[in-house]
Amino acid sequence: MIRDITIGQYYPAKSMIHRLDPRVKLVCTLLYLVSLFMFRSISGYLIATLFLAAVIRISRVPFSFIVRGLKPIVMLLMITVLFNLFLTRNGEVLFHAWIFTVTEGGLVTAVYMAVRLIYLIIGSSLMTFTTTPNELTDGIEALLHPLNKIHVPVHEVAMMMSIALRFIPILLEETDKIMKAQIARGADFESGNIIQRAKSMIPLLVPLFVSAFRRANDLAMAMEARCYRGGEGRTKMKPLRYKYRDYAAYIVMIAYVVLVVAVGRMLPLHVWIF
Amino acid sequence: MDMVQTEKLVFEYEKRDEEGNVIGSSRAIDQVDIDVKEGQFIAILGHNGSGKSTFAKHINAILVPTEGTMWVNGRNTGDPDELWNVRQSAGMVFQNPDNQIIGTVVEEDVGFGPENLGVPTEEIWRRVEDSLKAVGMIEYRHHSPNKLSGGQKQRVAIAGVVAMEPKCIVLDEPTAMLDPVGRKEVLKTVQKLREQKKVTVILITHYMEEVVDADKIYVMDHGRVVMEGTPREVFSRVDELKSYRLDVPQATLLADELRKRGLKIPEGILKKEELVNALCQ
Amino acid sequence: MSIKLEHLNYIYSQGTAYEKRALNDVCLEIPHGEFVGIIGHTGSGKSTLIQHLNGLLRASSGELYYNGENIYREGYDMRKLRNEVGLVFQYPEHQLFEIDVLTDVCFGPKNQGLSPEESRERALEALRLVGLKEKYYQSSPFELSGGQKRRTAIAGVLAMRPKVLVLDEPTAGLDPKGRDDILDQIAYLHEKSDMTVILVSHSMEDIARYADRLIVMNKGAVMYNDEPKKVFEHYRELEEVGLAAPQVTYIMHDLVKRGMSVRTDVTTVAEAADEIMRTLVHHCTNS
Numbered sequence: 069m070i071r072d073i074t075i076g077q078y079y080p081a082k083s084m085i086h087r088l089d090p091r092v093k094l095v096c097t098l099l100y101l102v103s104l105f106m107f108r109s110i111s112g113y114l115i116a117t118l119f120l121a122a123v124i125r126i127s128r129v130p131f132s133f134i135v136r137g138l139k140p141i142v143m144l145l146m147i148t149v150l151f152n153l154f155l156t157r158n159g160e161v162l163f164h165a166w167i168f169t170v171t172e173g174g175l176v177t178a179v180y181m182a183v184r185l186i187y188l189i190i191g192s193s194l195m196t197f198t199t200t201p202n203e204l205t206d207g208i209e210a211l212l213h214p215l216n217k218i219h220v221p222v223h224e225v226a227m228m229m230s231i232a233l234r235f236i237p238i239l240l241e242e243t244d245k246i247m248k249a250q251i252a253r254g255a256d257f258e259s260g261n262i263i264q265r266a267k268s269m270i271p272l273l274v275p276l277f278v279s280a281f282r283r284a285n286d287l288a289m290a291m292e293a294r295c296y297r298g299g300e301g302r303t304k305m306k307p308l309r310y311k312y313r314d315y316a317a318y319i320v321m322i323a324y325v326v327l328v329v330a331v332g333r334m335l336p337l338h339v340w341i342f
Numbered sequence: 343m344d345m346v347q348t349e350k351l352v353f354e355y356e357k358r359d360e361e362g363n364v365i366g367s368s369r370a371i372d373q374v375d376i377d378v379k380e381g382q383f384i385a386i387l388g389h390n391g392s393g394k395s396t397f398a399k400h401i402n403a404i405l406v407p408t409e410g411t412m413w414v415n416g417r418n419t420g421d422p423d424e425l426w427n428v429r430q431s432a433g434m435v436f437q438n439p440d441n442q443i444i445g446t447v448v449e450e451d452v453g454f455g456p457e458n459l460g461v462p463t464e465e466i467w468r469r470v471e472d473s474l475k476a477v478g479m480i481e482y483r484h485h486s487p488n489k490l491s492g493g494q495k496q497r498v499a500i501a502g503v504v505a506m507e508p509k510c511i512v513l514d515e516p517t518a519m520l521d522p523v524g525r526k527e528v529l530k531t532v533q534k535l536r537e538q539k540k541v542t543v544i545l546i547t548h549y550m551e552e553v554v555d556a557d558k559i560y561v562m563d564h565g566r567v568v569m570e571g572t573p574r575e576v577f578s579r580v581d582e583l584k585s586y587r588l589d590v591p592q593a594t595l596l597a598d599e600l601r602k603r604g605l606k607i608p609e610g611i612l613k614k615e616e617l618v619n620a621l622c623q
Numbered sequence: 624m625s626i627k628l629e630h631l632n633y634i635y636s637q638g639t640a641y642e643k644r645a646l647n648d649v650c651l652e653i654p655h656g657e658f659v660g661i662i663g664h665t666g667s668g669k670s671t672l673i674q675h676l677n678g679l680l681r682a683s684s685g686e687l688y689y690n691g692e693n694i695y696r697e698g699y700d701m702r703k704l705r706n707e708v709g710l711v712f713q714y715p716e717h718q719l720f721e722i723d724v725l726t727d728v729c730f731g732p733k734n735q736g737l738s739p740e741e742s743r744e745r746a747l748e749a750l751r752l753v754g755l756k757e758k759y760y761q762s763s764p765f766e767l768s769g770g771q772k773r774r775t776a777i778a779g780v781l782a783m784r785p786k787v788l789v790l791d792e793p794t795a796g797l798d799p800k801g802r803d804d805i806l807d808q809i810a811y812l813h814e815k816s817d818m819t820v821i822l823v824s825h826s827m828e829d830i831a832r833y834a835d836r837l838i839v840m841n842k843g844a845v846m847y848n849d850e851p852k853k854v855f856e857h858y859r860e861l862e863e864v865g866l867a868a869p870q871v872t873y874i875m876h877d878l879v880k881r882g883m884s885v886r887t888d889v890t891t892v893a894e895a896a897d898e899i900m901r902t903l904v905h906h907c908t909n910s
Contacts, residue, residue, distance in 0.1 A: 078446060080484055201446045234446045237488050242717075248679050249718040252710040253779060254702070254734030271730065274720035278765065286441035293402050293434040294444075294455040294502065295426055305453035305466045389798035390769050491665060518796050521665045521825045523865045548798040587800030592828065592870035592892055599896040605903070614874045621899065622881040 077237070079197040085127040086198045089314040090207025096321045097195045103325050104184050104191075107332020113183060115328045120187055120194075129197045137193045138186060145182055152178035201233035203306065210308050223299030231287065239280060246275045345415060345510050345542045346378040346401055346432070352409035353396055353565075370396040372565040373410070378544060380509065383536060385553035385573075386546045388562035389587035394546050395437075397562065398514040401544065402434040415509055430459060433503030437515040439495035448490075448498050449474065449483040455506040466505075473504035476538060477531050493524025497531050504535065510542040511535070517549060525549070550577070551591050554612045561586060574610035593617045626653040626676060626708075626787065626819075631685035633671055633843075645671040646682070647843040653821065655786075658813050660834030660851070661823045664865040668843035669823050670713075673789050676821070677708040706735055709785030713792045715776030719764040724750070724775050727764055731783040742782075749782035750775075752815075754808055770801040774808070781812075787819040788812070794829065806833060828869045831855070831890035839866065852888040871895040 085093070104116060124131065138145075158173025196204065209226035216222050247257065250271045257268055353371040356364050370393050378384050388394040399405040400412050403419040415431040417424040433455075436442045445451025449470050456466045474480040477497040487495055496516050503511055513532065517525040529552055536543055545553065553559055559576045561569035563586045569576055576583070577590050580598045590598075597611035597620070607620045633646035645668050653659055663669045674680040675687060678694055678701045687694050694704055712718070721727035725746055732742035750760060753774040759767060764775055773793065780788070790809065794802040810833050813820045824830050830837055830851060837854045839847040841864045847854045855861075858868035858876070867873075868890075875887045875895060885902045889895045 078486065080447075080486070200450065202450045230446070231444065234444070238440055245712065246718055248674070249710075249712045249715065251679060252677060252705060252712070253718075253731040254705060254783065255730075256734070271718075271720050275718050278720075279717060283438075283441045286436065286438055287444070289399075289404055290434075290436055290442035291444060291454075293404060293429060293436075294506065295429050295458040296454075297426070297458065301460045302457050303460050303462060303466065305450065305457055305463065305470065307463055389800060522867070523664050550799075584800075587798055589799030589803075593874060595892045596871060596874065596895050596899075599892060600899060603896065603900055605900075614870055614877065617874060618877040618881060621878060622883065 078200050079129045081128040083128040088317055089308055089310055090199050090203040091211055092314045092317045093195050093199055094207045097192055099321055099325055100191045103328050104187055106329045109332050112328050112332025119324050127198050149178045149182050152181050201230045205230040242279055246272055343380045345380045348374055348376045348412045350410035351407050351412055354408045369565050374567055380542055381540055382557045383543045385556040385559045392562045393565035394562045395514055398512050398546050401432045401512045403428045431508055432510045432512055433506055433508035435499050435503055435513045435516050437518050439492050442499050443487045448485050452501045452505050455502055469505040473501040476504055477501045492520045493527035496528045512544045514546045550589055573612055578609035625655055627688040629686045631682045634683045645843050649845055655819055656817050658820045658835045660830035660837045662830055663840030667840040669840045676789055677705045677710050706783055707785055708787045709780040709783055711777050711780050711790045716772035723761050724764055725760045728778045728782050731779055745782045749778040752781055753778045770797055789821040791823045831869050851890055855890055
């Protein structure tokens with residue numbers, strides 16, 4: 069169950085997207101996320117969809133794998149959809165029962181919001197699927213490098229992120245194991261009111277914390293033993309250098325943003341959201 | 343030349359009460375003298391809590407002596423200026439395969455050490471390739487460590503140490519959490535490294551079968567070295583080993599049992615072939 | 624009180640790219656009171672198998688009967704099953720969480736709905752059974768040594784008074800003495816009570832010493848299911864799947880090759896010594 073979470077995982081494959089410089093992927097992902105909120109019409113959605121579909125295709129990450137990553141946000145998605153569906157009063161009334169009213173505007177907003185959220189998740193998880201956490205942190209480190217001047221420990225923060233990403237699957241597996249062990253001792257994680265449930269988490273959380281600390285301690289020792297002493301004097305196995313394809317990717321991205329904003333705002337196809 | 347040498351090494355843990363005041367100390371290592379020559383294969387045996395792991399951590403200067411001195415490759419581990427030289431000369435592989443792999447891709451993890459040392463990029467790539475080949479994991483270079491078996495993870499950890507080109511590799515119970523297949527994999531890898539790279543190996547373990555090929559064995563108990571000698575010398579003292587919560591290979595045990603029942607079998611039998619030969623004369 | 628598995632299959636992540644068949648048509652019967660060893664290398668399906676025994680995992684297909692009752696039938700009381708089939712996981716000390724040993728061991732009985740007094744009674748009994756010294760009962764579990772922690776964790780399951788005790792590699796990471804102590808304790812438990820004991824292990828030597836019956840798992844299927852002595856006769860086949868018979872078995876086979884007429888179905892050092900002495904004496908009196 070817990071092992072199904074794919075967000076933040078790396079999906080090894082040989083693709084154009086995998087080979088791009090992480091800085092490009094970070095900047096482009098950010099641009100794409102922002103672009104999702106920049107258009108207002110169905111034509112904009114069309115372009116954003118096509119663009120995302122094209123990138124997924126090129127990345128060679130199986131679609132089913134990406135969809136699995138959406139599972140954890142289903143609840144959030146439902147809530148957003150329901151709120152938009154019933155609370156937006158705009159346009160023709162499509163359905164009315166008791167206190168629930170669904171309007172055309174509400175329906176459209178709900179669908180669009182859901183699509184945006186889904187694209188947001190897919191867009192950002194596509195980045196983590198195609199970028200190893202090490203590359204990712206290298207990218208963040210490089211992009212945030214200017215902050216070093218105002219004494220932000222950029223390297224250390226980046227290192228912490230990369231270690232966190234490495235340990236997510238391990239700790240999830242551990243949670244699964246401890247949970248099973250306590251269930252075997254008669255623990256019940258599923259029934260009871262919210263306070264009882266919170267209490268029933270103690271047998272899970274205490275061992276998990278103990279284990280996390282033990283791992284952290286071991287890892288710190290292993291890092292020291294391998295001469296880790298912060299960012300100073302460190303060389304890189306995979307230094308970041310822009311190549312032609314990276315510039316090309318920037319150009320494609322900018323072209324997409326211009327297109328989606330221009331078309332999405334200029335060519336309204338009968339529905340407006342804001 | 344001496345690779346690792348200690349003189350009356352003592353290490354004490356401070357015991358603290360709940361407020362953090364020191365209320366006493368306990369000796370984890372007590373007056374240990376050990377001498378390891380370059381290129382040797384040394385084994386340190388002892389039960390859990392005998393002080394063997396604490397000792398191992400001194401070789402890498404993760405811990406420094408409370409009293410006495412330790413030299414690694416001629417450098418005093420207590421000298422803060424020598425810290426990084428010591429750590430580079432003596433690489434360390436730990437027990438838990440999950441908790442010592444830093445990278446999320448095999449090759450990036452192996453590159454971690456050389457990166458820290460400030461090795462130029464092209465050289466890092468050469469070393470990573472070379473060490474992954476040495477441990478037989480080159481075909482897994484683009485894999486995630488999480489998907490590997492325990493034995494494979496340990497081999498990656500060994501490659502990570504080899505890439506730093508140390509003169510000495512300390513393995514602190516590298517097989518304790520592995521299954522028999524993984525255990526064999528790791529030992530074979532260590533054996534191969536000794537032959538190819540001529541590195542000094544210090545193996546800390548409580549599995550007796552792993553140390554029959556060692557040049558010398560030290561047995562620790564309560565922080566002290568209580569037995570030392572060649573495997574043959576040490577394994578001929580079965581009852582003494584048992585008193586230190588240790589165990590001997592079944593061949594040795596059977597030879598000892600037969601000797602006790604009056605058969606004339608030479609002392610210090612280590613392998614099953616030796617016992618079979620002795621019985622069939 | 625028997626456990627019976629009929630054509631049990633289990634498939635991980637069914638329907639995804641990571642689909643993996645972990646159990647393949649497993650048929651087994653474990654009668655009450657037996658000491659069964661399960662052996663197999665990592666990934667052979669042995670851990671998956673034992674998680675079916677108390678219903679933590681549900682088979683993809685096939686049936687599992689406990690005392691003749693199908694546990695997959697609708698309305699079957701899983702909690703009751705979990706009370707009767709105690710499962711001790713690998714590195715069980717990682718599940719300890721209470722402030723002291725005694726309270727931690729009480730966790731199981733309390734979940735069974737027993738009163739605090741009864742729980743305490745059960746916990747004390749379990750702690751005595753695993754041989755943990757009384758001076759540790761009030762200590763924090765995190766202050767104990769590795770072997771003591773493990774005893775505490777095993778007591779945590781024993782305190783529920785299971786009828787079947789399943790242990791997944793209870794000796795992993797312990798030193799030789801610690802390993803022997805735990806195994807002796809388990810053998811003693813089995814002898815004293817009428818519990819069924821199912822021991823999962825990597826070590827043929829350990830299984831040979833204690834188990835009445837040995838189940839060898841390979842690639843999710845049962846490869847052998849017989850008396851240890853009989854299973855070890857297949858030492859060549861065992862090697863092919865990454866396992867091995869105890870070292871003494873090999874010694875006996877080598878002796879036969881060299882012309883000594885010893886029995887080869889020998890699995891422990893003491894047996895081997897007896898057999899060699901018997902043959903040699905016999906040999907001497909004959910010649």
